[in-house]
Amino acid sequence: MNRLWKHGMVVACVASITACASITGGRYQKVDVHSQTSSGVPITGAACALTNDYGTVNVQTPGTAKVHRSSTPLSVNCTKNGSTIAQQVYPASIRGMVWGNILFGGLIGIVIDFSNGAAHHYSKQLQVLGTDAGGVASAATLPGSPVAAAQAVDTKPAADAQPDANAPQPHEAQIATAMEPGGPASLDPRVGQSMFNAAQNVAAIQQCDRFIKVLEVDGQHAVFFTQCDGRPQKLHIECNGAECVPLLPPQS
Structure with missing residues (x-):
């Protein structure tokens, strides 16, 4: 009988340790991912890879991804039709409820939360910004985007255009x-x-x-x-x- 009681106490202790690790909400969180140009024009249909030290999760914008919490930054890289259109790095923050875990789980709970990433979180809204400079992430130059306004289109025949040998190349102008x-x-x-x-x-x-x-x-x-x-x-x-x-x- 005494032996059975001891086994019961062990099971109860293990259960309490597991529970205290879940007080902060678990090791995973959902983040909403949106991509846009620096001027605020939304970029839809971009394939974004969200990466930290626990691995990579993929999502298409606008969309929601489930990422593993971590103390390391979350790197977001978005591409469309094979070209990188936006990159962003988001820092991790310590969750306020972690310190309340001391009351319920004590030191063991804190250690568990920090060891499995549950103590940290990222911003729930990830707004990945591209840049209009050079058209790298401009909605007007993304594949599948509407063509420019008629007044911005050069209707001069190509045969009449004379290339300027001294003119800077596009990438040089961007730099x-x-x-x-x-x-x-x-x-x-x-x-x-x-x-x-x-x-x-x-x-x-x-x-x-x-x-x-x-x-x-x-x-x-x-x-x-x-x-x-x-x-x-x-x-x-x-x-x-x-x-x-x-x-x-x-x-x-």
Whole structure:
């Protein structure tokens, strides 16, 4: 009888440990994924891959995906007809209810939540932004999009058009535009991927637009800016390599 009682206590303890791990809502969460150009034009039918250290989940925009929670950022890469049209990185946040788990599950519950990703979560709404610069993610240039307005179409016969040998190639024009002050950081060749991701993360934490633009770049030092909903002033972000911090807007 005593032995049976001990077995019952073990089962009860195991059940309580499992339960405390589920207090925060589990290891998975649903996220709504939408893609659009920087000017706000929706991009539908894009195939987006959502990746973190637990793997990759695919979804077509607009759509809902079920991802494994993690402490690492969620990288979103969207393509359409074989071409990349938008990329975004979303940081993970610690869920507020995790600390309440101490009352129910104690230290064991906290350890379980942090070890399986349940302690973290991503933004429920993922708005993946492309860029209009160079037409990379512009709705007017995406495959399957409506043709430009009639007044924007050059009706001059092709035979009359004389190529300018000194004119910059399309990709050169895109890079030149990106390297001007106010150009999109995603197209600036001077901005490394790690710096770009870090700056985007700062914008996300500050609840500002992740479509960051270049103010200046000098080697491993750069300053970016972006808009913030409901705020009249822009957010400035200073980066030294992959270390980025928000700055107060300059005094006018």
